[in-house]
Amino acid sequence: MKLANALRAATAMSLLATGAVHAENLVIATVNNGDMIRMQGLTDDFTAKTGHTVEWVTLEENVLRQRVTTDITTKGGAFDIMTIGMYETPIWGANGWLVALDDLSAEYDVGDILPAMSGGLSHDGTLYAAPFYGESSMIMYRTDLMEAAGLEMPDAPSWSFIAKAARAMTDRDNEINGVCLRGKAGWGEGGAFITAMSNSFGARWFDEDWNAQFDTREWSDTLNFFVNMMTDSGPAGYATNGFNENLSLFQQGKCGMWIDATVAASFVTNPNDSTVADSVGFALAPDNGMGVRSNWLWAWALAIPAGTQKEAAAKEFIEWATSTGYIELVAANEGWANVPPGARVSLYENANYKDVPFAQMTLDSILSADPNNSTVDPSPYVGIQFAAIPEFAGIATEVSQEFSAAYAGQQSVEEALAKAQALTNDAMEAAGYR
Amino acid sequence: MARAVTPRRKMINTTLAWSVGLLIFFPILWIIVLSFKTEGDAIKTPIEVLTSVWTFESYLVVQDRSDYFKHFSNSVIIAMGSTLLGILIAVPAAWSMAFVPSKRTRGILMWMLSTKMLPAVGVLYPIYIGFIKLGLLDTRLGLIIVLMLINLPIIVWMLYTYFREIPGEILEAARMDGATLREEVLYVLTPMAIPGIASTILLNVILAWNEAFWTLNLTAAKAAPLTAFIASYSSPEGLFYAKLSAASVMAIAPILILGWFSQKQLVRGLTFGAVK
């Protein structure tokens, strides 16, 4: 039989491959973000240092997530290193699917990783993924438009100030929208934004008995505030705007303010892509006077699936890619503004990096985010813009689809919340929480 | 037989048909245009786009970033392999259905087609686990098998309709002359069936080339075809129209060119013997 022969040949080949211990070939799944693509370009440095070669599987975020989840739950072993986020890491770590990163070299200096990041990438105090870059969210605003509106942005503004400023800056005849925010369906897109925002309004996803909370006044306040503000001063069609769409609007000078990931700061201040590069200011994400701000916390991190036969080489790669050495390598090649931010304390102590205009605000935003105390009222989950339970991604995607339909005017805010409440409770019941 | 038409009528026909043709083709034309622009220019108004500078930059970036040739050759091998394997299995089946029909022939045919309606994602986990056990994960062989199975019903059905067009008398004449079954298939049937088989192959290469669920979910680094190549350009951070256009052109160009060159064959293939 042809198949049998081919299988035998394939087995023989793989045996040969594992026989050669020293030069491994690592298969790495990663997301197609700018920092990762830069890393691919620098892989030669890793190969030169260690002799290991690397094959990249670069996928768009949603495809990547579905691809690596299928592989990890079935122990497929298709990848030696996976790029995952702060949401997946604690869940997978708890299931024993990831190799613990507890024996990294002294030279690597695990203690230098920002505590907020290592905390979010650990389970029971064990680190399971090393942050490649970390982010919070903050306000990016146009200093020129703010001045023209006769307003001054405080370092830590409130939502009511943002709404007022947004209305003052809006000039639809000249295609200037006061504020651009994510409305796009998807738990990592509009879902992440509205969840982080709701925290500052005193809302939460679940009460301590895992009952959905969308029937509360806090959620209704959040959503109504958001919709009213966006109707008055947001771009047309914001219901389909995600990170990318808003980035492009802001770079073209069509937004007065944009509240989004801190990593966007390097894009909007890059004169090659941004028409407004020299007039961008930064401020902490708004709050509502309730003690919780609306910024999130996220990291894209590298993890090793348990059961891989190339654990040693994979650890070498992770140490290379998330080290201070790598940051210096990028700085030498592309300048300090383009180094992967938000992962290491030492970066923010580096004199060169202090000149980067958004460095301090990024750090302040990250430091003000606490995944363990993300809500005003107590909640049973960890995470700011997500709840770190396996069911969350699916539920939040559906919930955010209902919200997006409300943003697009296809249903009222009340209808959206009622549907969100029902489907969340139903899914939690299916998962055995209630 | 050509009917007489006035030049004026022909002029109107031509204008109308060309307008419609260009309108349908326009999206493809437009991404070709955008693929030769810088990212900054690609989002501008159409007039600004057309008057801005032309550049190969996006193609160079795409080529630099992903191994196009690896994905391309995987696509070729998977599409060709699954089609040829499918043909090998389908020809005997279609032959027997067409020339020795029984009461159940039509039922079997419809049943084969209905297997195409199973939602693929529902069985992703079992198939994925099966692939791990068989060592087929991220192999071209694995994808060849899966895509062959997915398209087998269409192949059988297309071949069946072609074979039915072959007049039975010829076969009987051959039988009278004492031809064995093997000779009958080899020397009588095959030459007559070649055009039909060729167009079946074409259509199935296209279907296999464009399949985007299994090819994405059952591969990683080694066997990933062009569908996976596209998935790394679909929504990155920052402006991406020009790079996405370039990647799209690179992904569809080979099959577009194949389709254009074999257009006449394909027309025959697509008709499924609908027309006599």
Add this chain to the structure above:
Amino acid sequence: MATQHSRSAARLMMTPAVILLLGWMLVPLTMTLYFSFKKYLPLRGGDLGWVGFDNYIRFVSSSSFWPAVASTLIIVGGVLIITVILGTLLALLLDQPMWGQGIVRILVIAPFFVMPTVSGLVWKNMFMDPNNGFLAHLFNAFGAEPIQWLSQASMPSLIMIVSWQWLPFATLILLTAIQSLDSEQIEASEMDGAGWFNRFRFITLPHLARAITVVILIQTIFLLSIFAEIFVTTAGAFGTKTLTYLIFQRVLESQNVGLGSAGGVYAIILANIVAIFLMRIVGKNLDA
């Protein structure tokens, strides 16, 4: 005339294809059925025991179920109507004498070669984007407010994208059918003084019946399982969640294989209802 010998030979030749397809159908079908009665959550350790019909009840009682069935039928129906009608008109046009017929035909069939993923991405970004898309620029140029295609007109947009991909297929089949129409018959009717519409109504259209059936049959098979176009454009938002997409959401996004499998069984039932319906019309038209 088939002898006993050739009959058994025929059965033998059919066997590989039948067995393979039987396996391809039965193995996944059995597994789908098996999982549909299980609480199977990959992220919570996999198989958590039998749950009877729970998954079936939960899948149907979800507020997304009936809208998803409706969306599926609307997309399939909408695309079929558009491609058959426009395909017939286009085929009639392309059948007329003109200059450059070959090139026009190439232009028309081109969309069929475009990968569904690429087609979705191109339409979503380069054309339907409300700020930078081609259509938005076009609307702005005429002083009109750009349409927010994928949110406010999500279903028509999606049907349009899919129709663009399948129109070439319908056109080609119908064109070939028209070309095979006996031109003497048409000339005779022309001499009888039959008008354009009557000629079309009583000669061309009946001749096309079989070809239209083939278009409907093949397209339905592919349209019922359309996925990539939705995934890259709306990701199921704004009422575009089809049954296939809902199952995808249950299996891969919610990681609830049991629930998704129950959905798979419903999808098979829906497909079979459509198949029976199709077999009726196919039975009538395909037996030429």
